[in-house]
Amino acid sequence: MKTIKKYFFRDIPSAMGTIISLGIILFMIIGPAATKYDPLEVDMGAKLVAPGASHIFGTDEMGRDLFSRLAYGSWYSMGTALAVVLLAAAFGIVAGGIAGYAGGWFDNVLMRICDVFLSFPQIFLAMIIAAAIGAGIGPTIFALAVSWWPNYARMVRGMVIVIKEKLYVESAKSIGMHPVRIIFRIIIPQTMSMVIPQITMGIGNALIAASGFSFIGLGAQMPTPEWGAMISQGSRYVFNAPYYVVIPGIFIFLSVLGFSLLGDSLQEATNPELKNI
Amino acid sequence: MELLFDICHVSKYYSAKSGAFSLDHRVVKAVDDISFQIYKGETIGIVGESGCGKTTLGKLILHLFEPTTGEVLFQGQDILKLKGKGLRKFRKHAQIVYQDPYTSLNPRMKIGDIIGEPLKIQKLGNKDEIKEKAYEMLKVVGLAKDFYTKYPFECSGGQRQRVGIARALILKPELIVCDEAVSALDVSTQSQIINLLQDIQKEFGVTYLFISHGLSVVRHVCNRVIVMYLGQVVEMADCEELYKNPLHPYSQALFSAIPIPDPEADINRIMLEGDVPNPVNAPKGCAFHTRCKYAVEKCREIRPELCDAGDGHKVSCHLHI
Numbered sequence: 001m002k003t004i005k006k007y008f009f010r011d012i013p014s015a016m017g018t019i020i021s022l023g024i025i026l027f028m029i030i031g032p033a034a035t036k037y038d039p040l041e042v043d044m045g046a047k048l049v050a051p052g053a054s055h056i057f058g059t060d061e062m063g064r065d066l067f068s069r070l071a072y073g074s075w076y077s078m079g080t081a082l083a084v085v086l087l088a089a090a091f092g093i094v095a096g097g098i099a100g101y102a103g104g105w106f107d108n109v110l111m112r113i114c115d116v117f118l119s120f121p122q123i124f125l126a127m128i129i130a131a132a133i134g135a136g137i138g139p140t141i142f143a144l145a146v147s148w149w150p151n152y153a154r155m156v157r158g159m160v161i162v163i164k165e166k167l168y169v170e171s172a173k174s175i176g177m178h179p180v181r182i183i184f185r186i187i188i189p190q191t192m193s194m195v196i197p198q199i200t201m202g203i204g205n206a207l208i209a210a211s212g213f214s215f216i217g218l219g220a221q222m223p224t225p226e227w228g229a230m231i232s233q234g235s236r237y238v239f240n241a242p243y244y245v246v247i248p249g250i251f252i253f254l255s256v257l258g259f260s261l262l263g264d265s266l267q268e269a270t271n272p273e274l275k276n277i
Numbered sequence: 278m279e280l281l282f283d284i285c286h287v288s289k290y291y292s293a294k295s296g297a298f299s300l301d302h303r304v305v306k307a308v309d310d311i312s313f314q315i316y317k318g319e320t321i322g323i324v325g326e327s328g329c330g331k332t333t334l335g336k337l338i339l340h341l342f343e344p345t346t347g348e349v350l351f352q353g354q355d356i357l358k359l360k361g362k363g364l365r366k367f368r369k370h371a372q373i374v375y376q377d378p379y380t381s382l383n384p385r386m387k388i389g390d391i392i393g394e395p396l397k398i399q400k401l402g403n404k405d406e407i408k409e410k411a412y413e414m415l416k417v418v419g420l421a422k423d424f425y426t427k428y429p430f431e432c433s434g435g436q437r438q439r440v441g442i443a444r445a446l447i448l449k450p451e452l453i454v455c456d457e458a459v460s461a462l463d464v465s466t467q468s469q470i471i472n473l474l475q476d477i478q479k480e481f482g483v484t485y486l487f488i489s490h491g492l493s494v495v496r497h498v499c500n501r502v503i504v505m506y507l508g509q510v511v512e513m514a515d516c517e518e519l520y521k522n523p524l525h526p527y528s529q530a531l532f533s534a535i536p537i538p539d540p541e542a543d544i545n546r547i548m549l550e551g552d553v554p555n556p557v558n559a560p561k562g563c564a565f566h567t568r569c570k571y572a573v574e575k576c577r578e579i580r581p582e583l584c585d586a587g588d589g590h591k592v593s594c595h596l597h598i
Contacts, residue, residue: 167381171444174341175395176368189385 008267014232014268017261022254023133028078031071039064039072039225058243060233070251073225078255080141080219080226081206089199092152093188099153100160101183111157116151122147123209130218137226140219141246144209148202155198159191191276193270201263204256211252227252278316281451281484282338285312287347287357289333293557305556307333309508310347312583315452320478320485320514322499324492324531326553331488332376335454338486339371340364369399372445376457378437382429388415389425392443399448403430414443417480418473435466439473446477454486459494468493471498492535496520504528506562507556510583514590524592526569563595571596 010019037055043063051058057066101109117125129143161167164187172182211228213219220226222233227248234244288310293303299398308330314319315338323331336342340350340356348355356367372395374380393411396402402410415424418439429437440460443518445453455474459467471494477483489495495502495516502519504512504527512525523529530547549568554560560567566576583593 089329094289167375167377168383169440171373171375172371172383172394174339174368175444175448176365176554177398178365201439 005235007266008262010265010268013261014265016097016257017263017265020254021262022257023073024078024251027071031066031074035065035068035071037063037065037068039069040067040223041260048239048244050239051243051247058241059246060230060244061237061241064222064225066230066247069225069230070227070248073230073248075229076220076224076226077207077211077228077252079201079205080137080210082140082208084144084148084210085199085202087141088148089152089195089202090151091145092154093156093191093195095149096156097160097183097188097191098125100157101164101179101187107157108265110153114153117147117150120155121145123212126209127213127216127218130213135221137220137224140210140213144206144213148206152195152198155194156188156191159194160187163187163190194267195271197263197264197267200262200266204259204263207252207255207259216218280314281317281351282315283349284314284338285350285351287311287334287337287349288345289330289342290345301587303557306559307335307556308506311508311510312383313503313510313513315484315486317451317484318478318482319500320487320498321501322495323488323505324490324495324502325505326531328553328556331458331490331505333508334505335373335376335456335486335488338452339373339454340367341373351493365399368395369448370448370450371454372448373454373456374438374441374445374458378434378441378473380463381441382437384429386428388420388424388427388429388432388440391429391440392447395444395448401448403585406434409444410447414447417446418443429540434462436467438462438466438470442470442473442477446481446483449481452484452486454488455487457490458487460489460491467494474498492532504531505557507553509564510591510593511565512590512592512594513583514592515588518588518590522590523595524586524590525565525594526571526596527565528592546593563593 001119009015014076041060041064046055046063047061049055049059049063055067057064057070059065060069095110099110126143126147129146130139133139133142149164169182169186172186210219211226214226214228215232217232220229223231230248231245234248238245282406287308288306289308290304290306293301293305298447311334311342323334325331333342337344338348339435340359344357347357349357350368351367386394389411392414393407396410412422412425415422420436420439420443420513424432424436429440432440458474459470461468473534474485475498478485485498487495487499499516502514502516503510504519504525506527512519512523512528517532519528520532523532530549533545533547554564554567562578563569563572563576563581569576573595579595581593581595583591584597
């Protein structure tokens with residue numbers, strides 16, 4: 001109980017983050033089951049129906065139920081965000097971990113590559129990559145992950161450089177442990193206290209980026225019920241059907257807020273000295 | 278006595294370069310051309326002030342660092358050239374106990390797993406055998422059985438140091454390097470750990486390389502003592518002989534600094550002037566000449582060799598050649 005309080009209910013923002021994030025996850029699980037409408041089913045007789053008894057969040061210009069599109073779309077949006085963050089983190093952790101431990105020319109080469117990536121605005125770099133390889137959810141995930149891994153690589157490298165000087169790492173060496181095992185069994189688990197909060201916060205950022213991609217037409221394509229794509233489509237009807245834009249917007253807003261607050265809370269719990277940075 | 282390790286002209290230099298494009302070609306000679314022998318069953322003390330290269334030397338003998346030059350012969354092979362599997366096999370024969378018991382244990386592992394891990398890595402025995410041996414080691418170092426499932430943060434400094442000793446001992450090594458193994462502990466715990474180390478030596482016949490700056494502790498446990506200054510051996514002799522009759526001016530100053538627990542005693546402390554020279558530009562000739570009151574012209578020009586001054590008492594000083 002104490003641990004749960006420490007990580008998830010530290011203070012009001014932290015509790016808000018936990019509750020909102022849980023709410024989003026709950027919506028992802030229950031939402032698709034709770035609706036009777038197919039998210040892709042066109043019903044031209046019920047175009048742009050305002051929120052009400054038959055359609056709680058209303059319908060879009062093709063008569064598709066917005067609640068059901070948001071519910072199914074949560075899997076596309078959150079799934080994209082999660083995939084981006086996990087891919088970027090996995091690659092970043094491995095690359096940063098090896099660079100930090102090995103040092104020397106490998107470290108130099110890898111960090112200069114990171115510098116190249118970080119010298120572009122990241123969303124811009126991702127857009128160039130996505131534009132080059134084509135639109136869709138897969139390319140979006142790839143493009144965003146490619147532009148984000150240097151953040152994780154640099155963070156993990158920095159931590160590894162500190163941890164590898166600890167005596168218990170040398171003592172692992174002194175009993176004959178293989179260097180690869182030292183990196184993955186001893187050093188990387190120690191970095192998780194910083195990486196997990198970063199991943200949690202990263203979900204929010206990735207969600208904004210992925211939705212942004214869909215909004216400008218690079219990500220998920222209509223009629224895929226992705227939140228960003230829905231806002232993009234709905235923006236044409238913003239005056240006569242404002243709910244069409246506002247409701248997906250609120251979902252994006254809440255998800256980003258929730259996961260960012262949760263990430264902050266985890267970070268404070270694992271690194272109290274970072275609190276005021 | 279049986280020769281265990283033969284250390285021949287071992288050196289470790291660090292570059293003073295500050296980056297890939299730095300033009301600084303100076304080197305720090307952390308360990309500079311040191312040779313000595315370790316015999317089975319003895320306890321060798323290495324003393325000297327902070328930064329003189331004691332720890333670096335100890336870790337070089339275990340091949341935890343890559344040497345710049347030199348060889349360390351063990352069972353007829355140069356262990357400093359070992360790599361991969363050969364090096365892993367050598368690890369069985371020599372272990373280390375660290376100075377700081379707070380950073381030398383992995384905070385995420387249970388005590389039992391920390392102690393048993395060397396066997397796991399060396400693939401000596403299955404899970405149950407390893408567990409049994411870890412319990413046995415807990416008993417040897419005087420820790421209760423329930424420590425097996427505790428984490429390092431639940432233990433005191435002395436208990437952690439016992440865990441460190443148990444981990445080093447479980448492989449039944451011939452040599453254990455005690456890198457200031459007791460200096461982080463308070464005095465009563467120190468004596469417990471020292472007694473434990475001596476009991477273990479009697480029981481298992483291990484050899485210790487005892488790195489310390491606690492001169493009284495060294496006198497208590499060691500058979501032979503090496504005095505180091507700026508990465509070099511300045512004097513090497515049997516323990517009692519060295520404490521009674523230090524020949525090198527640095528050793529004389531060092532041993533005169535041992536506190537005598539008697540307020541009436543006549544203390545003739547030799548006070549050294551100046552600081553230890555910066556090892557980046559170590560002085561030419563004898564490393565100690567900048568602080569030596571006996572220094573003559575020759576000391577500033579020629580580095581003295583380590584020579585036998587009688588009965589195996591070796592000293593590197595022009596005054597005694």
